[in-house]
Amino acid sequence: MRVLMQSRKTLFSVPGGDTIQILKTKEYLEQFGVTVDLSLNLEPSLEGYDLVHLFNITRPQETWTQARNAKRQNVPFVFSTIYVDYSEYEKYARTGVPGFFTRHLPKRATEVFKILGRVALNREMHRGLLPLWKGMTKLVQEICSDATGILPNSASEFERLKNDFVLNVDEDRITIIPNGYDEEIFSDDFDSITVNEELLKSVRGSVLCVARIEGRKNQHNLIHAFRDLPYQLVLIGTPAPNHMRYYRSILKDLPRNVRVIGAVPHEQLPLIYRVARVHVLPSWMETTGLSTLEAAAMGCNIVVTRKGDTEEYFGDYAFYCEPDNVDSIRTAVQQAYETPVDPSFRKHVMENFTWKIAGRMTLSAYEKALRSQE
Template identity: 40%
Template sequence: MKVLFQTRFNLFTRKGGDTVQIVKTREFIERKYPDIRIDINSDPSVDVSGYDLVHIFNLLRPQETSLFVQNAKAQNKKTVLSTIYWRSPEFEKQGQFGLRRMINRLIDYDGMEKIRALYRYYLDGEKHDGTKQLIRRGYTRLQRDILDQVDLLLPNGEGEIELIRNVLKPGKPIRYLVVPNAIDAGLFWCEPLPDRDLVLCVGRFEPRKNQLNLIKAFRGLPYKLVLAGTAHRTQQKYFDAMKKAIGNSNVQIVPEMEHDDLKAWYRRAKVHVLPSWYDTPGLVSLEAAVSGCNIVATTRGTTREYFRDDAFYCEPGSVESIQRAVMQAFQSPGNEQLQRRIAAHYTWEKAAEKTVEGYRQLLG
């Protein structure tokens, strides 16, 4: 079997959770199934005649995803879509930063996305037909058109499918198979350690990850907070606000790091906190859980599907809620039940098996 992976053009220059998902899915499928070969290509007009199917990622960027789907269908190829989907008007109107939040409060969701598309087209180098389609047809309609063309959806949780049905209202019945988010459990596993002495937050520095409210929540707390990550050039004002809010407090920023260095921080942390405006559920939270950290997670997204009652939940818009959840997590014993469950069920091996199960369903 030959499969082509297609996704956003800046997959490796602006890395995110989808970068890890794509690279690791490919690695573990090819490791477990030597008869399957996978290529990664972001060219929307590539010849796909040599592939059995095209696996596309990320419904949140329909301006590119639509081009991949149209190209595959023009060449009569079956298509799989890993949705990586969530929609949060609450975040856009409350959690965004600066001028963008002010504008978002005046217009609807599709209006926000049209403005973003215009910016990308004229100022950020995305002058292609997909961006023009988004501007002309609208964000939601373009996403709905994609759903009506692809053959199989691979969401990370049932919550994604529920949201897709309720918000996008596709015109045909949804065929899907849940493929859970995953981690390299063997790399991050750690036996319980008695000397964990800090709170850790790993992730890109951006309004959706909500580090600014987290910093505010640590004013007056007796714990040390370490923020590990980096800010994209478009988020420099947010990063500056973060540094200003820190002042001389008990908060430290460390640069983004590779897994071997990151696991040392996980092993020092009693708590990992990700108070995002939404997450599905955040790969770093899974890594931290299997490393033995107590988990503070957002109430938004698919976090409860993964962590159930084994995490401490916070409201992203409430500094007091974040502070309370961190205190409860730090004062509680480690949760070995969560650690074992994540290590057993949310691994790249399991994700590879589910993905290939979807391929086989589709190809018969």
């Protein structure tokens, strides 16, 4: 089987969770014998490919062009939606000029405004912008209508997608493929991991937040929650390119028990998670939070937002908070810190949410999609 994966043009210049999902899915599909290529072009030649796999609904004008290209060349495609809804953040927490517009524009107009903002800031001008005249809802409806299979990361993600874009999709075209963590990296084998002793000492017994530093991840409210807590908070991550003002604002008045240490090599994170006590990600929206999965796999208690799909992944094992409520974040952190880790939580994550499992499920979805074309 030969498959072409396609995604947004900024997949590597502005990497995100979708970048990891695509690369890890590709890696494990190749282990299962699938030939997988990756293209960020809008209209590549599909000669010799059995299937196209499209990712990410956040730039539907690009995905729609790629879907039209597959349809024109008579190659079936499946679609991993990766649909997040940041409208609550846009309405209540975004600041500056963008915040002014997003508070006063309708939801769909806000999404178009953000796309055009990226065009201006990141010089993303290309012909893939032209389909925007159709409107986001129409673009998403057409992509999903033409897809041979739709592969959301959770049932709740698909329900959100269906409701927000008024989709009428046959259930037999839906295959839920959860996000995962890399079990080969996040294991109990620490012999090959070298971490600076001072860094390791600073995170031992601490509360971690491993994420890009940006408004949507909500580090500002997290830091405020720690002003009255006796624990150490360590933020690991760098600011998103368009959130430098937010980054500077959180650095202005850090409490003594909060440290920001920037990026850490991914291969060092297993040992860092292991010596920490809690991982917290109080985002305005998460499909899962890949760092949360990694932390849970290494034995941390986790604090996560209720906004999004986290409860479908973590059930009663997690400690939940409301992102707009500092007291809620503080209480969840206290509970997570003072509660012993349940060993069955780690087992739950290891048995259900690895990239190897996701790769195997994706291959099954491919086979199902191709059978439907016979």
